[in-house]
Amino acid sequence: MPTNAAATGFWTAMPSGSRVNNARQGRALLQAIYANNDATPLNGVRSGVVVTTGLTVMSDLLVQVTAGLTMSVAPGIGIAHRSGQGPYQGWLLSSASITCDAAPVSSARNDIVVMRWYDSSQGDTSPTGDPCRIEIITGTPGAGDPVTWNSLGVITSFPASAPGGGIGIPLARAQVSTTGVITLTRLRKSVGIPGATRVLLEGDSDSSGRVGDQRYNPATDVYEVKSSDGTWQKIRYGADVGGEWRDARTTPALAATGPTKLQFATVATPPYGLTFNGTDTWTVQSDGVYNVLCQLRSTAAVNGGIAMGATTYADATHIIPFNAFTAGTDYGVSGPAKLTAGQQFCFWFYNNGSATTINNALRNARANIWKQQAAA
Structure with a gap:
């Protein structure tokens, strides 16, 4: 025979004659x-x-x-x-x-x-x-x-x-x-x-x-x-974290043989969960993996490309590495980036040729940044 044990009690279990639970x-x-x-x-x-x-x-x-x-x-x-x-x-x-x-x-x-x-x-x-x-x-x-x-x-x-x-x-x-x-x-x-x-x-x-x-x-x-x-x-987040920005300037310059920090002063989709300085720099508010896209078209074909990096240009600080194009006019960089709260970043065009300009009259340069998931 098994050995059993008494439990302590149950709700509405009352002694005979009692009308209340204790x-x-x-x-x-x-x-x-x-x-x-x-x-x-x-x-x-x-x-x-x-x-x-x-x-x-x-x-x-x-x-x-x-x-x-x-x-x-x-x-x-x-x-x-x-x-x-x-x-x-x-x-x-x-x-x-x-x-x-x-x-x-x-x-x-x-x-x-x-x-x-x-x-x-x-x-x-x-x-x-x-x-x-x-x-x-x-x-x-x-x-x-x-x-x-x-x-x-x-x-x-x-x-x-x-x-x-x-x-x-x-x-x-x-x-x-x-x-x-x-x-x-x-x-x-x-x-x-x-x-x-x-x-x-x-x-x-x-x-x-x-x-x-x-x-x-x-x-x-x-x-x-x-x-x-x-x-x-x-x-889950109460609203999508991220936003979309455009460069509405007519023909902003791309310097010769070196980096140019790209500017995106026009807000295409109001941001949530990202801080933007109004010109060229973002600050992350919450850790996570972000999907990033940055594109532009130049008015002349040059050897060059775009990178996502820190506020000071250096190959070692690239978050998404330099994406190079040979004698191209359309340039872009995209991919996932693991970012942490407080981290600052911007986008850079590195020109390996003569000075040129961004052809915003044909298609505005843009930057899209959306949080995909919380940090692992």
């Missing part, structure tokens, strides 16, 4: 909904704000300064994991108004806005009897934050000035100056739901997650997926 059973149900952030199942639910709104600014539990030392907190739902107890879910159904203590005298003070849970069954004591509160944890002038949070995003202890026990999640840092001005830094982290894309909030900087997780950064409009090697890989 709180721990309810939290176990939440653990089936929210993603774990620990290698041990049920050991650490990712904690923070449940994102339900917004496009570029997610408004759930959003903290804003309204006047002086007063702030507002938007409605929303928060999750905080307590060791051995599972996730606590709290909610704010309508906006709350909160106010910091008076401004410090000598140096600035960091106050932390939190959503805080009190569980009387665990020995917590709420100052108002409310099991979930929006609180300001007042800091010490000239010191750092008055509370810290663990890898799940949970505050597990509070200073003596804010007694009562419980746990919390940070929503914002309100740095109060000696003149009573708040400098606000939002600290919200987002919770995850298995199988769904997690929206990153201002406080999200972790690299954890399971293989197949997806996350979205509204600041850069990038989706990423957790790969088997433990890294996050970009899988």
Whole structure:
């Protein structure tokens, strides 16, 4: 006969005559909904704000300064994991108004806005009897934050000035100056739901997650997926990265026996995800493999060609090597180029003959640059 073991329980399992489930059973149900952030199942639910709104600014539990030392907190739902107890879910159904203590005298003070849970069954004591509160944890002038949070995003202890026990999640840092001005830094982290894309909030900087997780950064409009090697890989962009440019000058010169940096001041397709100086130089904003094309026609046949290179001409710095043509009038270079964020590049025509000009009257010189994929 096999040796079996009892499981802990199941939702709606109630003793005879009982009409309710207990709180721990309810939290176990939440653990089936929210993603774990620990290698041990049920050991650490990712904690923070449940994102339900917004496009570029997610408004759930959003903290804003309204006047002086007063702030507002938007409605929303928060999750905080307590060791051995599972996730606590709290909610704010309508906006709350909160106010910091008076401004410090000598140096600035960091106050932390939190959503805080009190569980009387665990020995917590709420100052108002409310099991979930929006609180300001007042800091010490000239010191750092008055509370810290663990890898799940949970505050597990509070200073003596804010007694009562419980746990919390940070929503914002309100740095109060000696003149009573708040400098606000939002600290919200987002919770995850298995199988769904997690929206990153201002406080999200972790690299954890399971293989197949997806996350979205509204600041850069990038989706990423957790790969088997433990890294996050970009899988889609909110708009095509790249653009198309033209040279609209009538007959720009191509110098004799040497390089000429090509200019493409006319925008044919508005760029996204690339910075252009308006004349001849591009700056990469995100790593990736780019498809590149540059073409022109000269007014006289010369030996020459085009290369994609750095801002200063040198054979050693070519990104796409010099493509040479003998006694030609049509010149071009194309191919894939692996580029990194911050890298600058331009296009060069190297003339091995007499000076000539670009025949833009017949066909404008052009440069097309489109991102094909994220960097491997």
